Amino acid sequence: MSGHLSKKGQASDLVERIAQLIKTRFEDESSGHDWHHIRRVWQLARQIAQREGANQEIVELGALVHDIADWKFHAGDDTVGPREAERLLVSEGAASSVIEQVVGIVASISYKGAGVKTAMTTLEGQCVQDADRLDAIGAIGIARCFAYGGHANRLMYDPDQPPVMHATAEAYKAAKGSSLNHFYEKLFLLKDRMNTETGKALAEQRHRYMEEFVAQFLEEWGAACV
Structure with missing residues (x-):
């Protein structure tokens, strides 16, 4: 498994132990929140941290446990993830x-x-958040969007169902819109919500790719409905 910290010692050992535990836990997940997603976020976060001068250990651990208990799979409860992350880190002897x-x-x-x-509020958190958002856009982001939509029994697209710009977290969590609406409700907005200069630069091409995809999707949809 690649992904070792650049420095040696206890931190690297801790990161590798956490990585193995997370891999075992998520390798068969099929909604787009699997081990491969986590590993991509891990690697992207490392790259961003190196360029931005963030603490590598905190960034790598944050990336590895960022989806340990996503609220989407816990009835909207966003307190489960922090509790599970703390439990795992305590069990592995983290400071x-x-x-x-x-x-x-x-x-x-x-x-x-x-x-x-x-x-x-921290540079380390910004690196992880940017990495997670980068994996939500571009070609892989498109694939993950539709993978989760199928998992959640959402329509691929409904032209009679407009996107909703949710004003509250409660409204967003309760939403059941189509997968294509998710581009307007979230994915197209992420480019301008990147925190770091590295994240902003990496988001540009992925954002353009999504715009081209949605334009092509709607063109084909319209042609089929003539």
Whole structure:
């Protein structure tokens, strides 16, 4: 398994142990929130952290546990993730200062609606959040969007169902819109919500690719409905 910290010692051992536990837990997940998603976020977060000068250990651990208990799979309860992350880190002997910072990332990482601010207060959290959002856009983001839509029994597209710019986290969590609406309600908004200069630069091409995809999708949909 690749993904070792650049420095040696206890931190690297802790990261590798957590990575193995998360891999075992999520490798058969099929909604787009699987081990491969987590691993991509891990690697992207490392790259961003290196360029931005963030603490590598905190960033890597935050990336590895960021989806440990996503509210989408826990009846909208966004307190489960931080609790599970803390439990895992405590069980693996992480220092209390590390646990506090990583749990803070997990508690703040999720997108909660077009009208809801989800600001990260630390550079480490910003690196992880940017990496997670990068994996939600572009070609892989498109695939994950439709994978989750199928998992959640959502329509691929309904032209009579307009997108909704959710003003509250509660409204966003309760939404049952189509997968294509999700592009307007979240994915197209992420480029301008990147925190770091590295994240902003990496988001540009992925954003353009999504715009081209949706334009082609709607053109084909319209042609089939003539």
